[in-house]
Amino acid sequence: MIIKILGSGCKKCVALAENTKTALQSAALDADIEKVTDIVAIASYGIMSTPGLVIDEKVVSSGRVLSASEIGALLKSI
Template sequence: MIIKILGSGCKKCIALGENAKTAAAAAGIDAEFVKVTDIAEIAAAGVMHTPALMVDGKLVSSGRVLSPEDIGKLL
């Protein structure tokens, strides 16, 4: 599983990444985490608001920091 965190690297982006790692560990999922900070790549993914979360190429959240529990439901 590939989990991408899209954003500029701000505090919210970092929090979303940490919550995603926590959720994957709690679910026992072996995931590769990728940070995407390139604005062109973020826009190409259809993201209008950061931070955003993609799971295996599918945009599942944009513009908010999900809790580990919410991310777990999406995994």
């Protein structure tokens, strides 16, 4: 599983990355987490508001910081 955090590295992006790590640990899942900061790359996903969360090349959230439990629910549904 590859998870991408899309954003400039702002506090919200960092919080989303931390919540993602927590969700992965809670679910006992292993995934590669990549931070994408290039604006062109972010726009290629159709995201106009960061932070964005992409799981296996599918955009699952943009414009808000999901909690660890919300991310955990998304991970279970994929």
